[in-house]
Amino acid sequence: MPEGTMQLTTDRGVFSHGALDLGTKVLLLKATSTPASGNLLDLGCGAGPIAITLARRSPAATVWAVDVNNRAVQLCRDNARANGVTNVQSCTPDEVDDSIRFDGIWSNPPVHIGKPAMHAMLLRWLPRLADGAACTMVVQKHLGSDSLQSWLTDQGYPTERIGSAKGYRILRSVRAESAADLDLDLDLDLD
Numbered sequence: 001m002p003e004g005t006m007q008l009t010t011d012r013g014v015f016s017h018g019a020l021d022l023g024t025k026v027l028l029l030k031a032t033s034t035p036a037s038g039n040l041l042d043l044g045c046g047a048g049p050i051a052i053t054l055a056r057r058s059p060a061a062t063v064w065a066v067d068v069n070n071r072a073v074q075l076c077r078d079n080a081r082a083n084g085v086t087n088v089q090s091c092t093p094d095e096v097d098d099s100i101r102f103d104g105i106w107s108n109p110p111v112h113i114g115k116p117a118m119h120a121m122l123l124r125w126l127p128r129l130a131d132g133a134a135c136t137m138v139v140q141k142h143l144g145s146d147s148l149q150s151w152l153t154d155q156g157y158p159t160e161r162i163g164s165a166k167g168y169r170i171l172r173s174v175r176a177e178s179a180a181d182l183d184l185d186l187d188l189d190l191d
Ligand SMILES: C[S@@+](CC[C@H](N)C(=O)[O-])C[C@H]1O[C@@H](n2cnc3c(N)ncnc32)[C@H](O)[C@@H]1O
Pocket: 014, 015, 016, 021, 024, 043, 044, 045, 046, 047, 048, 049, 050, 066, 067, 068, 069, 072, 093, 108, 109, 110, 111, 113, 121
């Protein structure tokens, strides 16, 4: 990674035991732009590779690293500390204050939990995107990246493919209102 190396302790019960997932690697190498400050979310943090990378890229931001797996939450917390990162808040979803809005969401989402559960997870967090903020995800093409892109767009989160590599797609979603605001700003600039 451009940010340098990262030492991660992993565990059998946590995603990507023993090696960085290829999809996660594609996401981190292809989607390198992060807001300098604010609240950033790593949705489904596992052992923490995304959260720790975001925290290094944006040391003035707070990176919320959430996971339903308590062991993952603990590993992410320990890994952040072991890598000298102090701006990661690792916790379960219910521990994030409802008032917090996110200046960016990143995820290698848990496709294996099935569409209904994954869709419910996304609909819990995407409405919490701040104005103009985006959600960036990596999904394997053969695990349904195209249908997820259509579904997100239908749900009011216009989604574009911003990159692809090794059979993975990087999807970037915004809130429809934000997209409309951007169009409006552009019109105003042109007038
Ligand atoms: C594909 S793994 C990615 C892990 C890590 N971000 C990485 O890149 O190595 C997806 C993670 O989502 C977590 N997860 C599953 N359902 C979730 C939910 N409803 N809310 C938050 N995290 C969830 C899983 O426990 C798992 O750690």
